Amino acid sequence: MLRTIVLLALPGVAPFEFGVICEVFGVDRSDSGGPTFDFTIATADPGAVRTSLGFDMIIPSGLDVAASADLIAVPAHAMESVDERYLSVIRAAEARGAWVLSVCSGAFALAQAGILEGRKSTTHWMYAEKLAANFPGTVVDPDVLFIEDRHVVTSAGTAAGIDAALHIVRKELGAGAANVIARRMVVPPQRDGGQSQYIETPVKAECADSFAAIAEWMLANLSAELTVDQLARRALMSSRTFARRFRADMGTTPAAWLNRQRLIRAQQLLEESDDSLEQVARLSGFGTASVMRHHFVKMLQVSPQAYRRAFGLRLAS
Template identity: 40%
Template sequence: MLNPPGLVAILAYDGLCTFEFGIAVEIFGLPRPEFDFPWYSHRIVSVDAYPMQASGGIQVVSSFGLGSLSDAQTIIIPGWRNRDERPPQALLDALCDAYHRGARLLSICSGVFVLAAAGLLDGKRATTHWRYTTELADCYPGITVDPNVLYVDNGQIITSAGSAAGIDACLHLISRDYGMHVANIVARRLVMAPQRSGGQIQFIPSPVAQKPRDEIAPVLEWALQNLNSTLSVRQMADRALMSERTFLRRFREAMGITPKAWVLQARMNLARDLLESNHLHNEQIMECCGFGSMESFRAAFRKSVGISPSSYRKKFGGISTEQVSYRDLPHPVELPK
């Protein structure tokens, strides 16, 4: 049985983005009767004095103030109301105190500007919505801003791109706490792709019209069914009836990452799911995921996940409440329509 991850505090303030706030409440605040292990507890923490008017005219009321962050293990920061407005010093001090005692901080979209104002991102990599990445880099030159990813995990701090990428970041946190299979169950309840490994570059307007992505989707489906085989760019390009150069360009335009990186992510997703099921030996999982040796499998897994396959199985194996067949294994990205 895993140790419960404790209290998640979700910040609320005047001018709150209701969608990003709702993401956090939906993922961490709803009961999960499908699980037979402790889930997160949650608390809404108000930054401003009442009344707090959220977008859409909704009023948010909470009986918890910033002092109640003192026992939170995780703090969620929805997009900040005004990037030109410095957040209240009391909020910045409370976040610094939480960080220094070991709490985890997760920002959604422009919520990263709150962490930046607190000085907690200096010397770290971070992201935000693609519309704000240049502004963030200009205002806080000590931060390495990555405009091409959906979220950045620095261990204790996670920053996400635009609003919907907050869902990806929250699911990633669940994956860290409970394993990938549990995160995928939550994703299915949300009726969304279990994990997207593409970058937000695919959502940035381009002056050149991009080609339809229908030509990429069948290649992804084929690759997911053949992860136990050698999957080269040449093979994938042939499958798409393209030259390698054209395929590489179209793939990056559609997915935001290279084919090689996508295949590795897909193999790691499959390995994690199979390790959690506890049905196969590590050598069998190695073969299913297309690795030629245990050494290469262990090295790739440790680099991607941060621990060895055996340690991952020990931590997450057997806690799932559903069985998943090979055909239902999670896609590493949402397939293009």
């Protein structure tokens, strides 16, 4: 169970990435039905910690609070040699099976601790080549928002940290909990980790507007059979142009985006209703329980039945 969160404030910590972790895990949203975490910020030498923007933050807690944390989070920081005391905390967390999360250049601390060895990872695309060159034992993907590899989650720059943090909440506490946090933060409840870090070519405003309208229509019609040809006609484009511009604007293909939204809908139905698996599959647009199971196992590494046992009963209790 994800309860105790410790954020490591390293020297040169970036305020935005630091704030992302605080916002997801440090705000009490129990009044909205959201989860409550035991959240602590820790540093090696309690007191003033200089940020990347030149001002100090006063951090009263030392690293001893991290000994039994369920999640250790490392936001962006100065990439030079990291104090061994932080590295020991990161290694200990990985060794006991806790979650370890990095945002942006926070991946360099994880790499220096040795826990990215033999794992896939990512970081901000500007630093990806440096991470790969300095730590050849990790396979660095510069074109994704985040990667999870055996409870170690590395994410790209700035807002990608929100996606990575919500991914962990969703894995541990279910889609409903993640959606409450996302709704309060006014961010999308789920962006696929494999989505591109940046949009290749900005599209004209009228195209962006049309994709927003198409996306809204797709969400309202998840149970229908939606093809690229059908969507392209609604957008008044050729199928080829629609597919190309959708990926440029949304960061992923129409099919991948649609499957992700159907998965979210199925998760919500499994958590909040007692509909049969066939009913859930039909309402979410997967059609049959067997097709839905395929997507659950592929994307979540768990069957719909196991997901409902883990999260449906928890909400009911």
